[in-house]
Amino acid sequence: MSTSDIILGEVVGTAMLILLGAGVxxxxxxxxxxxxxxxxxxxxxxxxxAVLTAAYISAGISGAHLNPAVTLGLAVQGNVPWDQVAVYIVSQTIGAILGATLAWAAYYGQFQAHMAELALRSGPGAQSTAEAQAAEAGPVLGIFSTAPEIRNTAQNLVTEIIATFVLVFAILTQGLNDAGNGLGVLGVLITSLVVVSIGLSLGGPTGYAINPARDLGPRIAHAILPIKGKGRSDWGYAWIPVVGPVIGGVLAGLLYNVALG
Known part of the structure; x- marks a missing residue:
């Protein structure tokens, strides 16, 4: 797998993932x-x-990791060289920023209408949206990144670890493609259904980031995009949907090696 293939596949694939995910x-x-x-x-x-579409697009180019937790799980398992890990992760993060920006562009008029109505509701003399949100998430951050329903650091972290472990372990136990670095055709479909299952079963507490690039990239986009009244990007929480999935992915790789490797 060449560096250029990794960059192209992961940037394009992750951008497609976030465009469709943030889009919904x-x-x-x-x-x-x-x-x-x-x-x-x-x-x-x-x-x-979104996972189904993005993975089919990039599977033949880069293996369609689309997720640093998946890349780390595959590296621990032994199917991805460690010297390629950073290239995958940087490419995924760039793709996520791009995808979030494209979703904002596609819904530009709706963002304008939504924020205008929120501003109208606040009325003269009321706090600005950013002030009203204090140190937590702005009113449209949930379109870009995740946030917990109950802010409890230990629980939020454990939830992300568990959900990501399920995702990565499911991926590792499926057949890899001919290049040996990503899912085969059937695996892409199964993984997409696993993501739906995680969302329905484990997504309620934190919004199921299960992917550091999926959360961090769009959060960066939220911070820099010119959305009037967008509020804060909630950087105090941002480490949890990064660290939790990283731990979950590594644990999945370790368990695979112990139990099935």
């Missing part, structure tokens, strides 16, 4: 969207189909 969150959240209030089922299946 925007569709469900924003005013003037035909899918507003479609609910958690729409989000869970939307993210599952």
């Amino acid at each position: 969150c925007a569709a469900v959240t924003l005013k003037k969207s035909k899918a507003q209030n479609a609910g958690w089922l729409a989000i869970a299946f939307g993210w599952g189909f």
